[in-house]
Amino acid sequence: MTAAWEKAVTASRNDQARKLSGKCLCGAVHYAVADEFVYAANCHCSNCRRATGSAFKPFAGIARDKLSIIKGDEDLMIFGEEAGHDAHCVRCGSLLYSVVRDGAYVHVAMGTLVDAPSIRPSKHIFVGSKAPWFTIADDLPQYQEHAEPG
Numbered sequence: 001m002t003a004a005w006e007k008a009v010t011a012s013r014n015d016q017a018r019k020l021s022g023k024c025l026c027g028a029v030h031y032a033v034a035d036e037f038v039y040a041a042n043c044h045c046s047n048c049r050r051a052t053g054s055a056f057k058p059f060a061g062i063a064r065d066k067l068s069i070i071k072g073d074e075d076l077m078i079f080g081e082e083a084g085h086d087a088h089c090v091r092c093g094s095l096l097y098s099v100v101r102d103g104a105y106v107h108v109a110m111g112t113l114v115d116a117p118s119i120r121p122s123k124h125i126f127v128g129s130k131a132p133w134f135t136i137a138d139d140l141p142q143y144q145e146h147a148e149p150g
Helices: 004-010 046-052
Strands: 019-023 030-034 039-043 057-063 067-071 076-081 084-089 095-100 105-109
Touching (some): 046 095, 057 095
Antiparallel strands (some): 019 030, 030 067, 039 057, 057 105, 076 084, 084 095, 095 105
């Protein structure tokens, strides 16, 4: 069940930007997000690996009010607090986005986007805790922990 404070994520103020659609695996939750991402990265931290069941989570960061839930608001499962949490589909478990930076931004799980965004991940973060069985094979910069957005 979605908390009252989560409703803020459904209010988008900018209708001028190109909108991308995204959804969970089972299709119960659909969202729209402006194609105005500020940064994108591949996160290798243990929390992102556990949440996705993968070696890393590719995500794109954007102001929280630029993401709108268009279907299935009642099917969101929130794990965490108002200012920092993961939003999953309660039916299939898909991680759709994470609320971060004291609630000001969302990190959209790029694997849930239906449409291709104009941004691509530009770095690997938290490689100090990456899965030992995974080898990073690209030339993107690698950071042991966080890197400044951008």
